[in-house]
Amino acid sequence: MVYKAPFRRFSRQFKQSLCAAIRAGTIGRREAQRAHRLSGNLIHQWLDQFDRGQFDPTEKPAARVAEEYELRIAELERKVGQLTMEADLLKKTQKRDHSSSDDDFFVVSGPRPVPFEGLAK
Structure with missing residues (x-):
């Protein structure tokens, strides 16, 4: 040997x-x-x-630099995801604003209230 x-x-x-x-x-x-x-x-x-x-x-040692890059990439990926969700929400909001009609529904109160025409009988 x-x-x-x-x-x-x-x-x-x-x-x-x-x-x-x-x-x-x-x-x-x-x-x-x-x-x-x-x-x-x-x-x-x-x-x-x-x-x-x-x-x-x-x-810096190469391992430390690589670790910093991985953390930065993860942070940027989270930011891209957040911005994508915000952009999608804005698109949906714009579509809803353009297609508004008299039958709009509100999240809290439901359909639009009927105007008051006088005292109750």
């Missing part, structure tokens, strides 16, 4: 300092590979990320 080394994780600070040292020329890529037992491909990926500014400590 072949023994596999555990999966290693490196901090953002370590990656940033190593990439800064390589870009400054104080250490070469091969020296970094040997000193830290890293693959050349991994160092190349880190350097690409470093050049794009992804090791900036003020930058």
Whole structure:
């Protein structure tokens, strides 16, 4: 059976300092590979990320950004639903206003009251 080394994780600070040292020329890529037992491909990926500014400590983690976007999308979907319902209600109200006649019904009192013509007999 072949023994596999555990999966290693490196901090953002370590990656940033190593990439800064390589870009400054104080250490070469091969020296970094040997000193830290890293693959050349991994160092190349880190350097690409470093050049794009992804090791900036003020930058939010991707999971946090995705969570904020999901919350914002849900909020906007609720707002669209609310506005759609309001628009439908306004359309129904306008239709009812245009088709008004003498037989209008009121929600509270029912049909329009008959005008009073005098005293009761």
